[in-house]
Amino acid sequence: MDKWKQLSCREHTVNKYWTYKIDDYYIPGADHYGEYHYIHTNGSTMVVPVNEDNKIILLNQYRYLLDRDSIELPCGGISAGYEAVENADKELREETGFGARKYKYAGYFAPFNGVSDELCHVFIAEDLYPAPLKPDQTEEFELIAATFDEVEKMIADNTIWDGMTVAAWNLAKAKLTSG
Numbered sequence: 001m002d003k004w005k006q007l008s009c010r011e012h013t014v015n016k017y018w019t020y021k022i023d024d025y026y027i028p029g030a031d032h033y034g035e036y037h038y039i040h041t042n043g044s045t046m047v048v049p050v051n052e053d054n055k056i057i058l059l060n061q062y063r064y065l066l067d068r069d070s071i072e073l074p075c076g077g078i079s080a081g082y083e084a085v086e087n088a089d090k091e092l093r094e095e096t097g098f099g100a101r102k103y104k105y106a107g108y109f110a111p112f113n114g115v116s117d118e119l120c121h122v123f124i125a126e127d128l129y130p131a132p133l134k135p136d137q138t139e140e141f142e143l144i145a146a147t148f149d150e151v152e153k154m155i156a157d158n159t160i161w162d163g164m165t166v167a168a169w170n171l172a173k174a175k176l177t178s179g
Contacts, residue, residue, distance in 0.1 A: 002029035017041070017077055018116075039116040042078040045088040046168040048106065049074065049096060049125040050176070055145040057096050057128075058160075062140065071144060071154065072162045073169070075120070084121040090133065092125055095141055099131030107171040111164050122168040124175060148176065 005026045013020040019040045026033050049057040056073075063070045076091040078084060085103050093099050106122040135141070146154065151169060154160040160169075 002027050007033075012037075039118070041116060041118040042080065043084065043118055044075060044077050044111070044120040044164075045084050045091055046073050046075040046120050046122045046164060047088050047092045047100075047125050048122065048168060048172040048176070049092060049098060049100065049128060051098075051128055051145060053145070055147055056151050057098070058144040058146055058151070058165075059095055060142040060144055070162050071160045072165045075164060075168075085123060088121070088123040088125070093131050093133040094135045095139065096143060097130060097132035098125075098128040100125035101127035101129065104175060106168070106175050109167045109171065111167070120164060120168070122171045124172050148173070 005028065007024040007026055009021055009023045011019050012022055021038055021040050023036045023038070024033070025036055051057055058071050059074060060069050060071050062068070074091050074095040076087065076094070078087045079090065082090065085105075088103060089099060102125070104124040104126070106124055108119050108121045110116075111118055111120050151160070152173075155166055155169065160166065
């Protein structure tokens, strides 16, 4: 397959979370020129927190665009100047009130690769301790502790329907069962 050649790139809209970009491109083998609209981010991190009872800490939060509550793992965009694991710790503390003494990297995935260049890095957080940070003023969370099997059931019956949570869980679960 021919790699596309970027001819130009311009920023359409910039905010503190992402940049809406427009690229002009050329596909040599197809002799085709076009315009590609996408969202650029610094990436994101998602955390699978495991408490002392070996339960997974999940969040129930309201999602404005779908006007419904969503059960999810702690997640957030990577803040400027942060490494992925530092961002994971910050998000865990903001969204659950816990820090972790141990982080294990589970892998990464692209949440929406036709629309965004974002990669989400997934970490398993263990040996939790109280270490709250103030969440963003638009965020409000209800914590849920669930066993491995309960998380699997919530995904199977669509109680958990957030795609990023499902993807992160699939990366982390083999590492959770293999120790």
